[in-house]
Amino acid sequence: MSTDINLLLRTDEESLKQKRRIKILNFTAVASLIGVGLISLGIFILIQIVNPESLKKEQEDMLGRISQFQNRQVKLFVLNNRVENIEKILKIRKDLSKAMNGLLAKIPSNFSIDTFEIDDKMVIIAGQSNSLFTIGEFINNLTDMVRNKEIIKSLMLNSLVMDEGKNTYQISVKSEM
Amino acid sequence: MNEKINADLKSLKFILNKNKVYIFPIVVILVSIMLFSQFVIPQADALLAAREEALATSLKIETLKANLDILTNINEETLDSQLKTLSLALPLSKDFFGILNSVYSTVQKTGVDLGNFSFKIGDLAKSENGDNFPVVKLSAPINSGVTAINSFVETISKNVPLAEVYSVKIGNTSSTVSLSFYYRPLSASNYSQDVRISSISQKGLELISQLEKFENASSLLEPLVSVATSSAAQ
Structure with missing residues (x-):
């Protein structure tokens, strides 16, 4: 076995x-x-x-309390909206009076302005004087402004004529702003 | 055929009998897996969603509390006065009364000789846009010298409603000053009760103070000032 x-x-x-x-x-x-x-x-x-439900209830309670001041909330919204837009306008708004003041300050006292056209792109000044020296001073002042990049950036003489009848010199200039 | 089927059934029964101790636990494990996928995973999703909702609601509540705090502490009379000043400077719609007030008060102050003028309204349903702001254009003929017209341009720039002089044409016989008066309708698209509100900033207060000093602002604000002072006296 x-x-x-x-x-x-x-x-x-x-x-x-x-x-x-x-x-x-x-x-x-x-x-x-x-x-x-x-x-x-x-x-x-x-x-x-x-438990988001209890928070939702709290939110609704807060909304209920705020609704009592709905008027104030709307006024504040409008107020902040106006402030924002007014600030934008004051930044972009062109100030022609500043340019006009600057240009008029450069015009000699003997120079009589016949036409003065200004907008944000260009200015055209036409005037006259019985003194050629005054005309020269006027051109020099505007040339200095162009050189110093003050208000205008170019100067073009459109015309310079002598009016024998009135015994005056008439000038017209155009500048880019 | 019947013998073959009987043989198959017998062998199945034999296999089942041999392994019957394994059947119950395997079924329980499978049921657990099924319960996990059908109930636990959706429950976990629901928990995540509930947490996110609770977080969002908490943030909204914080905003609402801050808003309520500002609204309860604000002086409504001051708010009304500030709003009036700003609305005079930048009206919500075309303010022909304000425009005429501005033009005539400037004429009075500068002493220019104003001729007949007209508004360039155009299509009343549309608005002309100057630098993306709607405007009312006006061409004012003035019979005065360069200095007076310059003074007019300077003065009207410090009036309400806010205006921009975009062209001046001074000639021997006639002169024209072209202006745009700004206005701005309110867009309510940004308004919501849930958005955090802010009280007026320091820059805003300075702006209001600046506008209140504008040439014609005080005369337009007078009725409100006298009401505010009489209610303060009470």
Whole structure:
């Protein structure tokens, strides 16, 4: 009789392995079920804590209180709107009086202005004097302004004539602003 | 054939019997996985959404509290006075009364000889835009010398409503000063109760103070000033 063959022992080993597998599987099943339940409960509790509904109610209460001051809110809105727009206007608004003051200050006292046209792009001055020196002084003053980049950036002589009848020199100049 | 089917059923039964101890736990695990995907994941999404909503609502509440604080502490009489000054300077609509007041008060102050003038209104439904601001244009014929006209231009620039002199033509026989008077309708698109409001800035207060010193502003503001002082006296 051979003593090498031991079928009973192998059967016991397999049976033990199977039992272990079943144990692990059962444990996993129970753990997964409990785990899902606990996670779900945890999330439910967190949602209750966060509670956006109570905050919404608080927001509505605040809106209700603010509505009593609706008038003031509208007035303040209009006021800030006007301030913003007026500041913009004062920045972009052209100031021709400044340019006019600057140019008129450069006109010699003996020089009589016949026409003076000014806008934001150009200025045309036509005048006369019985002194050629005054005419020269007028041109020099405007040339200096161009050189110093003061108010005007160019100077063009349109005409320079002598009126023998009146004994005056008439000049017309055009400048770019 | 029947013998083959019977054989298949028998073998199935045999397999089931052999592995029946595994069936229940596997089914439970599968049910857990299904419950997790069907309930827990959507719940987690709901939690994230609730948190975001709560955060947004909290921020809105903070803004509303700050707004309420400003609105309760504001003096309404001062607010009305400031608003009147600013509305005189930049009316919400074409203010022909204000424009005429500005022109005639300037004429009175500078002593120029004003001829008949007209507004360049054009299509009443449309507005002319000067530098993106709607304007009412006016050409004023003036029979005065260069110095007087210069004074007119200077003075009207310091009047309300705000105006811009865009052209001056001085001639021997006649002169014309062309002006644009600004106005600006209110756009309510930026208005919302949830937006944080701010009380008037220091720059705004300085602007109002500057405008109140404009040549014709005090005469236009007078009725409001006298009401404010009489109510203060009470």
